[in-house]
Amino acid sequence: MGPEQVQELCAEILAKGPDITSATAWTDGSRRPSGLxxxxxxxxRLWIGITTANATSAEPAQTTSSAPPLPQLYDAAGKITPPRAELYLAAVLMSAHAPEIASAYGYSASPGHPGVGLHLTDGGRAFLPFVFTAAHGKKPAARPFTVDAAF
Structure with a gap:
């Protein structure tokens, strides 16, 4: 699957997620071919990029049979943190039981570079890094990959 197909699939799934009011296509011009x-x-609001990698072997990815329960999206102050967003979005993507998605995971183990990863059933992978965040009524930062500690 290419970035545009992953974008379409994720937009459809995420737009139906609880506590998500919309998931729409986004592009920042020449730097990123697609995002949400x-x-x-x-x-x-959260802007994510979408990149993909083709399968590295002939074997398709093993599908995870069950979706994790939806974790709490908001902290005690009513804010979203990047690790919470990762877990929540991964769980929403898995709960859709889309035949194209084998598994979804957050990759915040890399400090400062949060996002969601997808193992696709065709053996490919998709990477959804967080590019910008903005709290209610705020504008996103001017520089890409500027993610607030809470938004």
Missing amino acids: LISFSSGA
């Missing part, structure tokens, strides 16, 4: 702007019920 996700709006949450709190008014917070």
Whole structure:
């Protein structure tokens, strides 16, 4: 699957997720071929990029049979943190039981570079790094990959 197909699939799934009001296509011009702007019920927004990698072997990825329960999206202050967003979005993607997605995971183990990874059933992978965040009523940062500690 290419970035545009992953974008379409993720937009359809995420737009139906609880606490998500919309997931629409987003592009920043020449730097990123595709991405999604996700709006949450709190008014917070998250821009994610989408890149893909083809399968490295002839074997398709093993599908995870069950979706994790939806974790709590908001912290005690009503804010979303990047690790919470990763876990939540991965769980929403898995709960759709889309035949194209074998598994979804957050990759915040790399500090400062949060996002969601997908293992696709065709053996390929998709990477959804967080590019911008904005709390309700705020503008996103001017520089890409500027992610707030809470939004």
